[in-house]
Amino acid sequence: DAGVIQSPRHEVTEMGQEVTLRCKPISGHDYLFWYRQTMMRGLELLIYFNNNVPIDDSGMPEDRFSAKMPNASFSTLKIQPSEPRDSAVYFCASSLARRVGDTQYFGPGTRLTVL
Amino acid sequence: GQQLNQSPQSMFIQEGEDVSMNCTSSSIFNTWLWYKQEPGEGPVLLIALYKAGELTSNGRLTAQFGITRKDSFLNISASIPSDVGIYFCAGQWYQGGSEKLVFGKGTKLTVNP
Numbered sequence: 001d002a003g004v005i006q007s008p009r010h011e012v013t014e015m016g017q018e019v020t021l022r023c024k025p026i027s028g029h030d031y032l033f034w035y036r037q038t039m040m041r042g043l044e045l046l047i048y049f050n051n052n053v054p055i056d057d058s059g060m061p062e063d064r065f066s067a068k069m070p071n072a073s074f075s076t077l078k079i080q081p082s083e084p085r086d087s088a089v090y091f092c093a094s095s096l097a098r099r100v101g102d103t104q105y106f107g108p109g110t111r112l113t114v115l
Numbered sequence: 116g117q118q119l120n121q122s123p124q125s126m127f128i129q130e131g132e133d134v135s136m137n138c139t140s141s142s143i144f145n146t147w148l149w150y151k152q153e154p155g156e157g158p159v160l161l162i163a164l165y166k167a168g169e170l171t172s173n174g175r176l177t178a179q180f181g182i183t184r185k186d187s188f189l190n191i192s193a194s195i196p197s198d199v200g201i202y203f204c205a206g207q208w209y210q211g212g213s214e215k216l217v218f219g220k221g222t223k224l225t226v227n228p
Contacts, residue, residue: 004157043158043203043218056213091157102146106157 121219
């Protein structure tokens with residue numbers, strides 16, 4: 001079975017540009033999570049969805065960040081406008097289980113560099 | 116908000132040695148989780164702990180949920196080169212009707228053959 005798929009794997013953009021990160025969860029998983037990882041702040045949970053509905057977005061850093069899940073097999077994380085401090089690795093994860101953190105399967109991540 | 120103090124930050128050990136790392140907090144958690152991350156990949160869950168005092172093993176890995184619910188440790192016995200990676204603890208709690216998760220900063224493990 002395919003795992004969590006993220007695209008692109010690497011993104012380099014200039015400050016002020018819009019960035020869209022994409023995620024396809026494992027089929028049948030009804031929870032989807034977006035994380036950000038930096039050296040300074042470590043791994044942070046940004047937002048998670050259950051059955052395509054956002055449950056908790058309190059980890060989203062600013063209004064420049066938005067996430068959507070239009071259907072069970074696709075989610076996007078958008079940054080508009082992007083800033084250099086948004087440079088990080090962004091992970092998507094999906095899970096069958098109810099509890100946050102339980103048996104989440106992480107994707108390979110998108111390494112974002114904002115110049 | 117909740118914060119986790121994970122130590123040590125890094126470890127350099129010889130193959131065959133045992134490893135111990137821990138996470139502490141001033142806050143109480145409902146669940147403790149331990150992950151391993153290898154370069155260029157996402158974290159992989161190793162062990163999940165759900166009850167204070169719980170001791171759980173997964174092969175050569177053993178983790179415990181502290182009795183105060185404010186700490187957890189992970190031990191790796193008889194380390195091998197493929198144990199190399201960054202190990203993260205994570206604590207879960209409930210707030211405002213939703214579940215929250217916070218991660219430690221990680222312990223980078225290097226195993227010399």
